[in-house]
Amino acid sequence: GSARAGLFDSKGMLLASAKRPIQTWKPKPDFVQQSSADIWNAVCQCVRQIISRQNSRAVKGIGFDATCSLVVLDKNHNPISVDPSGEDPEQNIIVWMDHRAIEEANQINQTSHDVLKYVGGTISPEMETPKLLWLKQHLPQSYKKASHFFDLPDFLTFRATSNTTRSLCSTVCKMTYLGHEDAEYEGSVGRWSRDYFDKIGLADIVQDNFEKVGTNIRPMGEAVGNGLSEQAATELGLEAGVSVGVSIIDAHAGGVGMLGASIQNTTEVNFDNRLALIGGTSSCHMAISMKERHIPGIWGGYFSAMVPGFWLNEGGQSATGALVDHIIFHHHQSYALAKEAKKSNLSPYEWLNRRLEQMVLEREVPYLSMLIKDLHVYPDFHGNRSPRADPTLKGMVSGLTLSSTLDDLALLYLATIDAIAHGTRHIIDEMNKSGYEIDTIICCGGGTKNPVFLKEHADITGCRLVLPQEEEAVLLGSAMLGAVAAGKYETIPLAMKGMSRAGRTIEPNRKARSFHDKKYRIFHELHEAQMKIRTIMN
16 A cells, blocks of 8 residues: 655646555454554655655645544554554554454344444445444453544544544544534534444443544534644644645545546536546445435445535445456466566556457457456455445356466456446446436546556446546545635535546447346346355355
């Protein structure tokens, strides 16, 4: 993983950027941990690198985004270990993709609490309350010492301002906060469900009056406290008092950075037609509407959790970029691929894409996916986030032979990308059944820099794909929060309109639709087969 920073002007133009690696530990299967101190240090290095070439006084506002990972601190704001050994306090973050809390998520789901309708009916082990329950049950000493449980974006604003304000984005999306209901605390928006925490075994959180998870919950982009603290300003190389906006989750920052863009000179945006796809290690699928919708297996409706005043529905795939890399770099031809790619001065992905183009010509097929007519992948290698909401699902491949050449790796790579695109189609289908009319996908993130990934998603979903003019749409979304906090724009929607622009458009190949309909049917058949196998073996 990495920390990144970007400097933007008020029109949304990227002036400078920097990137620094961060550490990740995986002590056991399904356990993924990071360090809040390491992340903050990487953030500071990125900002200082940018500011070394700029006038620090020109920076008027700061926005933070981060993954929805759980940060644990004691009463003195020191880190507390989340490692299963209980040792090494520096490892104090349970990363979003960590699945240690599957059993705790099952316990919560068995309560059938009303709050669960806001997470599509089924809570995920990637959310925070199952992780809190895991800490309480498996690391009681760490849990007892903890005085602060932050979502990582909120930790960053706390570290920058010394203010414990939490974001509606993090609390509503990942901690079951009810942002649409009347405020319980003065100066806050929405309320916690006391009954929910009592019922799932976290009554101590209620007894502490929710101090550990936050009692001042505010909309994204609103100015936090007195702005940048003296200490943080020194560490970042900026001026104290610079406005800091209430934070946002990274994928949601991408949604803010893209969804408001004018496409083909449209003056009015119909958000019910648009989906933001943020692709990276995993993928997130974000849609907003003025209407409250509850879709089985799709998170939300979340009120004001991405754009204030709008309801958010959020689908996702737990492993997309991570799955593609797994397929490529765990194949026994990966060494040969690296050698060939280096010889051609290409990345492994570029080499595979070029080879697939050659195979289309050699085999005289009308379009790329015809190469994998008899090869099928089911993509839930790390469980299914949406819309099946089953973290226990596994990946599947049908159509393997005894051949294992570089060409076979290229075909398996293509079949994996197509499987991920069928997963996106499944999410869109469920959203559209519930009132959305999605026909346009606006994309950003690592995976969306791959032309095969993009073209296959257009053809398989049947949607028009639009790329933002600014590739770093997640950084741009955070910059919009900083712009609103600094008063450059009055609201997030105005910042979206003023700072984002659409770029290239990719239209689907309608001639391939019937072929992909058949493959989509097989995508569902593979899931049914897995369920039958599970029943037989159990």
